[in-house]
Amino acid sequence: MKILAGKFYGLGVGPGDPDLITLKAFRILEEVNLLCVPRSSSDRDSLALQVVKRLTGRETERLELSFPMSSERPVLEKSWAAAGEEVARKVRQGNRVAFVTIGDPMFYSTYAYVLRHLKFHHPDLETETVPGVTAMSACASALGIPLAEGDESVAVLPAVYGLKDLEKVVREFDNVVLMKVNKKVGEVAALLDRLGMRGKAVYFSRCGYGDQYVTANLDDLAGRRLDYMSLLIIKKRGFAGDTQAGAGGMNR
Numbered sequence: 001m002k003i004l005a006g007k008f009y010g011l012g013v014g015p016g017d018p019d020l021i022t023l024k025a026f027r028i029l030e031e032v033n034l035l036c037v038p039r040s041s042s043d044r045d046s047l048a049l050q051v052v053k054r055l056t057g058r059e060t061e062r063l064e065l066s067f068p069m070s071s072e073r074p075v076l077e078k079s080w081a082a083a084g085e086e087v088a089r090k091v092r093q094g095n096r097v098a099f100v101t102i103g104d105p106m107f108y109s110t111y112a113y114v115l116r117h118l119k120f121h122h123p124d125l126e127t128e129t130v131p132g133v134t135a136m137s138a139c140a141s142a143l144g145i146p147l148a149e150g151d152e153s154v155a156v157l158p159a160v161y162g163l164k165d166l167e168k169v170v171r172e173f174d175n176v177v178l179m180k181v182n183k184k185v186g187e188v189a190a191l192l193d194r195l196g197m198r199g200k201a202v203y204f205s206r207c208g209y210g211d212q213y214v215t216a217n218l219d220d221l222a223g224r225r226l227d228y229m230s231l232l233i234i235k236k237r238g239f240a241g242d243t244q245a246g247a248g249g250m251n252r
């Protein structure tokens with residue numbers, strides 16, 4: 001019988017459509033015996049875990065890790081360290097532990113903080129990160145809009161932390177992706193209007209889920225409660241030739 005030593009994995013499962021997981025991540029998922037479940041104080045079931053459930057159909061034991069919804073660095077650091085210690089303890093007991101993340105594990109994911117703790121405080125433990133399809137790649141593909149071509153530049157910003165730099169970035173870059181944009185869409189729309197860039201952005205929420213929603217008309221979003229799983233792609237040259245976005249024909 002093959003005896004497997006303890007190991008910690010970070011697995012990207014893609015942005016929602018279970019078919020977008022890599023073969024490697026899928027194979028490892030079948031092999032691990034503990035799945036990390038990130039819990040925040042908002043207590044949402046992990047979306048990555050929902051993808052896993054739709055894929056594997058088997059129940060894997062859970063390791064609940066608590067991450068508070070806080071912007072205070074010391075509070076967050078304490079939770080990352082506690083999670084790292086919990087994972088290390090389990091790996092030392094011989095468990096194969098997977099931290100599944102939406103999209104790519106190295107792109108705006110809590111996994112990276114836990115991994116950093118492990119590498120610093122437990123450098124002897126084995127770790128492996130398996131990349132995943134990012135949400136912005138999936139949205140671009142679903143839309144048929146290239147994120148960049150030729151000599152175009154791209155900037156990615158997490159909109160949730162404030163838009164003070166957005167105007168500068170929009171002026172300097174050809175294309176801009178705004179992650180975590182749900183609470184800032186109104187402000188972004190106002191800025192784009194001011195810059196004469198109305199119609200040069202597409203809003204995409206819950207890509208790959210049954211209720212995915214797309215619009216190139218940001219006015220459609222006024223008064224709606226927008227999902228956290230949403231992003232905005234801004235293209236300075238617009239979308240002519242790519243889709244019907246410019247004609248406002250993308251609502252689904």
Ligand SMILES: C[S@@+](CC[C@H](N)C(=O)[O-])C[C@H]1O[C@@H](n2cnc3c(N)ncnc32)[C@H](O)[C@@H]1O
Pocket residue numbers: 015016101102103104105107108109133134135136139178179180181204205206207208209228229230231
């Ligand atoms: C914590 S970040 C995770 C990013 C992820 N690791 C990736 O590689 O794309 C969460 C943000 O990713 C974006 N996102 C994730 N899944 C998405 C989806 N299915 N549709 C649209 N945006 C999504 C949203 O901007 C959301 O606020």
